[in-house]
Amino acid sequence: MGGRLTLSSCWRAVSASATGSSHRARDEPGQDAVLVRALPDGGLVVAVADGAGSAPLAAEGSALAVAAAVASVEIGLALPDAFAVARDALGDDDEARAVRATTLLVAVMGDGAIEVGQVGDGFVVVQRGEHLDVAVPAPEREYINETTFLSSAGWEDELRFDTLDASDVDAVALSTDGLQLVALDLAAGTPHPGFFAPLFSWAAEDPTDAELAAFLASERVAERTDDDVTLALVVRAPCST
């Protein structure tokens, strides 16, 4: 899968997905989705989603979720409403939604504030100077192979939002859980600096879509995870006046 470079007047994003070996071995398509759009006010909206392995139409679900969430933000809906629209986009009833089960993570990069929303696993990382944080810590869950999806009955209990002051934020990354073993220090629950610092530096220079896609599809990544991997990197760009 390819990547995409999106410029807005104040933020710049590069994003890509790669299909995990567990799907390639069964000739299945990847089930992650990512979408980035520039907003009229100079902001940027980024969404990533991870379709559930057991859901028959998981790839469709993740694609629908990011499309609906991004379109909602573009027309000016508040982030919680964008999540509700994305859930409705999965289907009209529980059964229709369940076959398109997916996680959803969205960041709205504004001039003054950054809004972040998440349901299900995956992670949003925020860089302030040298400092890295996970923006919306995942709820405590006992087992690594369990999560709540946008389509789940208790989705609203798991829906988490945060609004960050944009002034001291240098970069934001959104990822599905496929990268968690290499990108996070799980014991501490913190981003791994050696992973994110070079990626953010690279994104701030002269990133190409293809290069991020090639990195995510590399043997090095595949050795550490058999899951789909998706990464969106958002860095500062000069604001046009």
Place this chain on the structure above:
Amino acid sequence: MTQLDLSVEFATNPEPRCACVLLLDVSGSMSGRPIDALNEGLKAFATDLSTDSLARQRVEVAIVTFGGDGVTVEQDFVTASGFEPRRLSAGGGTPMGAAIEKAIDMVDTRKQAYRENGIVYYRPWVFLLTDGEPTDDWKQAAARVRTAEEANGLAFFAVGVDGANIDVLSKIATRTPLKLDGLKFVELFVWLSRSQRAVSTSKPGDQTALPTVDGWAVV
């Protein structure tokens, strides 16, 4: 090599763990061909797990036996890559209740160790294999299995070898006990390995598809 391949470092997290306690009946009635077949099955289990590059680092095997010497921890948790089953011998009674409680205690302790060390994990399995019925009090063990299953704390499976009291097993396990076809221990343990391989690479939302039990269970 691209610039990113060279510059991006990966976190060194421990592999996620998938604990599996084998709860094995080594009472007198298992003497002879059954215990030999069980030993062969354990070897097949170790061999099959070791062929899977992720499972061999993620599945942790422990063995608790119950029989002549009471309840014995034959093997404390060891990752599959280091699992070399010792030969078991049979004799004595069937203190199944105490063995089940020991297994549940071991699972609880192991999870605690995972959490203290920042290791993420899958739901542990306890796999009971018996050809008889408990000769000790098993009611409390049954209650603990039920409580743990209801809390999603572990998955408890019971398999009866010829002569097993399936009625009692069905009062202990919340899942329907299965009956081993003859002495197909090798087929059973290859199935168990394949199941653990599936669980130890499962993703959120997976309804982990376990392999069919046709090869070893009486339908």
